[in-house]
Amino acid sequence: MTVTDPSTLTPSSGTTASVVAVHASAVHGFSKPALDQVVLVEGVGVEGDAHAGVTVQHRSRVAADPSQPNLRQVHLIHGELFDRLAAAGHDVAPGDLGENFTTRGIDLLALPVGTRLTIGDAVVTVTGLRNPCQQINDFQPGLLKQLLHRGADGEVERLAGVMGIVSRGGTVRPGDAVDVELPAPPHLPLTRV
Structure with a gap:
């Protein structure tokens, strides 16, 4: 399956995609506090964040195979999701859902694998979808079914944001624009990572 309409992947005419909040936490908790800025380290993730690392840092992934490459260095959620919720x-x-960046004005879930997002002076390459887990219901009962369900076509829809790796380090602040660079076709849809 490929993404068929790349024109829908960038902000519509007259709008600008931007970061509305940045978050990081040094501990493996669920929610992350808002910060004035975060520093991205190439190939590692958000400086000082518990999920930063060259290899997997998410506890379930570490338990399965700690040598896996970390394709989940940065977590982004579109702020429009909060409106829907x-x-x-x-x-x-x-x-609240543990993302590093909350954005507005871009349909993150429609981006193809390999999309490069220039944010501030950093670049994040999108690797896949966040796979929502039971911790979401622990945070707020009933929330998981809003973020993980079957679409009209019977396919599982994961709505809890996208994951990426840091391709160029830099500082990211609320208000920074998000510029989208699509990969060369064919555009492959995001799957869980």
């Missing part, structure tokens, strides 16, 4: 009766704010 509010309409379904959930109160979720930026950082």
